[in-house]
Ligand code: HEC
């Protein structure tokens with residue numbers, strides 16, 4: 048990652064003499080992040096949205112880090128890889144390029160690339176084996192070409208991680224009213240937000256943890272956030288939570304007694320870290336509700352009220368002494384919320400990229416013939432000899448399809464010359480430009496290819512993955528549930 052230098056002089060003139068106050072994001076040097084090779088960022092953009100980087104090709108990074116939900120997923124606790132459910136709230140990936148002390152609610156991962164490896168491999172996130180991921184991409188010509196032209200090599204797990212990390216580093220939000228104000232633009236913040244800023248640094252004491260250019264000290268505290276009952280009541284979340292605790296090697300006596308997320312303890316197993324979470328950066332909050340490691344609060348009013356009453360009863364014996372009743376008046380609470388709102392700038396949107404299709408890459412990849420003798424070392428590998436093709440049928444076929452128009456939409460082919468035979472019959476029906484949709488007998492169809500999900504097909508066809516339900520409804524006769532896609536299945540495409 049790039050070197051970042053704090054423009055201390057700039058920050059100090061902007062904030063006066065408060066030791067702890069928040070600083071503008073511009074105080075961090077983003078030049079390095081912005082200089083990333085655009086070809087790498089573009090590739091990372093595609094991979095971030097590509098569900099084929101998960102075991103069953105169902106779950107892309109963007110499913111849990113969706114631009115429409117602040118690059119988080121809008122739910123209290125994240126979904127998980129099918130068959131599991133995550134036990135934590137999905138975090139935004141905006142401004143992640145600036146973080147220096149690690150990633151996740153417990154900072155258990157050191158770099159953005161490490162995080163990609165972890166997310167892809169974790170059984171409850173993308174659950175894909177490295178080699179499988181590489182082989183998938185190596186059967187997609189466009190990826191082969193992009194990896195080749197950037198790095199001169201075939202798609203590899205390391206470069207997948209580098210490309211996705213580069214894409215994440217390009218997601219920068221630094222135009223909040225607060226940032227504009229701190230950069231000298233008068234009138235950027237409302238009077239209420241300015242009063243809230245004074246409370247943030249003063250009476251409410253928020254900046255003892257939320258400070259600096261990230262508005263986070265990137266350190267760990269137990270703020271006594273109450274548990275989310277979703278974790279104790281949903282069997283699949285229990286499964287996933289306990290699975291992870293066992294993977295981390297926690298003693299049965301410990302993990303069977305834990306009724307809530309032990310936070311950083313999971314990463315360090317240091318008892319003093321029980322219930323500790325990393326202070327989150329506070330930019331972009333407008334788009335990332337619900338809040339906290341378990342999504343327990345839906346609004347910033349609730350968050351402020353939580354701090355105002357001094358948090359809740361601590362169970363771990365590690366609660367920060369900085370969390371104590373604040374005695375804020377109603378107006379002060381409103382001002383503080385106005386300040387928190389002023390920390391979000393414009394929404395960072397992204398196109399869902401068109402994902403390239405699979406295509407067999409010259410198989411086998413080598414032109415040398417393997418023989419028993421060559422493998423035993425007796426002879427060198429020799430070029431493969433052409434195998435004689437079976438004689439072609441000379442009968443001419445008229446394959447004009449006889450189509451049963453309305454009923455089932457099935458394509459029935461009847462050779463007109465009943466006496467003729469052929470070894471292979473291929474019929475190509477022209478696809479609509481830009482899609483894989485073909486029209487047969489007035490009805491539109493798409494054929495399922497490896498890697499497709501209803502969501503990716505809906506994105507392709509309607510430009511909107513959320514239309515997958517429409518596709519599902521029109522094909523319920525073939526599918527028991529939206530995940531029951533089978534390669535080769537022909538789906539009806541409603542308008
Ligand atoms: C099934 C949902 C899911 C998927 C898929 C997923 N994530 Fe996440 N992501 C999460 C959750 C939940 C967290 C918080 C994890 C924790 O604290 O243990 C997270 C955390 C992160 C963070 C840390 C942010 C911070 O503030 O420290 C980054 C970066 C990230 N994910 C990127 C990715 C990338 C890249 C992919 C694809 C390779 C991906 N995620 C796939 C749910 C998901």
Ligand code: HEC
Pocket residue numbers: 247251252253254255256257267268269270272324325326327328329332335337338339340341347350351354355367369370383387
């Ligand atoms: C002792 C350090 C500390 C203090 C003081 C503190 N916070 Fe926090 N803040 C945290 C930590 C740690 C979390 C994450 C806790 C969790 O998820 O369990 C957090 C979470 C938040 C979140 C949720 C962010 C998200 O992305 O979900 C908001 C908003 C917030 N704090 C605002 C404030 C405000 C406003 C104040 C002052 C009234 C304040 N904090 C005081 C450490 C602190």
